[in-house]
Amino acid sequence: MFVGHLAAALGAKTLEPRISLGVLVAATFGLDLLWPALLLLGVEQVRVDPGNTAFTPLAFDSYPWSHSLAAALLWGAVAAVATGGLDGLRPRILIAAAVVSHWILDFITHRPDLPLWPGGPEVGLGLWNSIPGTILVEGTLFIVAIEVYCRAFKARDRVGRWSFWALIVLTSAIWISGPWSPPPPSASAIAVVGLAMWLFPLWALWIERHRTENRC
Numbered sequence: 001m002f003v004g005h006l007a008a009a010l011g012a013k014t015l016e017p018r019i020s021l022g023v024l025v026a027a028t029f030g031l032d033l034l035w036p037a038l039l040l041l042g043v044e045q046v047r048v049d050p051g052n053t054a055f056t057p058l059a060f061d062s063y064p065w066s067h068s069l070a071a072a073l074l075w076g077a078v079a080a081v082a083t084g085g086l087d088g089l090r091p092r093i094l095i096a097a098a099v100v101s102h103w104i105l106d107f108i109t110h111r112p113d114l115p116l117w118p119g120g121p122e123v124g125l126g127l128w129n130s131i132p133g134t135i136l137v138e139g140t141l142f143i144v145a146i147e148v149y150c151r152a153f154k155a156r157d158r159v160g161r162w163s164f165w166a167l168i169v170l171t172s173a174i175w176i177s178g179p180w181s182p183p184p185p186s187a188s189a190i191a192v193v194g195l196a197m198w199l200f201p202l203w204a205l206w207i208e209r210h211r212t213e214n215r216c
Helices: 003-015 021-028 030-040 069-082 089-109 131-152 158-180 187-208
Strands: 045-048 058-062 153-155 211-213
Touching (some): 003 021, 021 030, 021 089, 021 187, 030 069, 030 187, 045 187, 069 089, 089 131, 131 153, 131 158, 158 187
Antiparallel strands (some): 045 058
């Protein structure tokens, strides 16, 4: 998924307003934030394979350290421990769950290429084999999350309004154009572009500075 991960961050923010939206975006996108670095280091592998699924031309040949279920659980635990500034167990559990939610949502969309653990069985429900199905399922999740978030948090100023909707429009455009865009030229290009996803948590931090909880 792509916008589905942002949806998970928006939903988690409404469950626990004390957690920064930037932290939650970093958590829900976390496995994909690690993945480009591991690609560039040669630890994990991806191929450009048009037709691999209907929605993406990428073949995820090996990504056990970023995208196995065991790795997701480990990274979730690391994220929970790293958020030492939060009081109470609930926020830390939610951050760990946000990290693991990435694997769960990918399990829905990917063909069976997600390992349960490094070297273990590979699973995936394959929603990406259907473009209409992917748009319906992921798009519905995204729309519901946006609605829930906007009911819970309102803009303090114009920046809070437009920074939020600019992020929604950009991520939607990237996501919906995927099946009809030219395939990337190489695995290295995929990794370099993937590193740009680190902008999303920073963008979310900026958004949060200009929005406030709606207590009405």
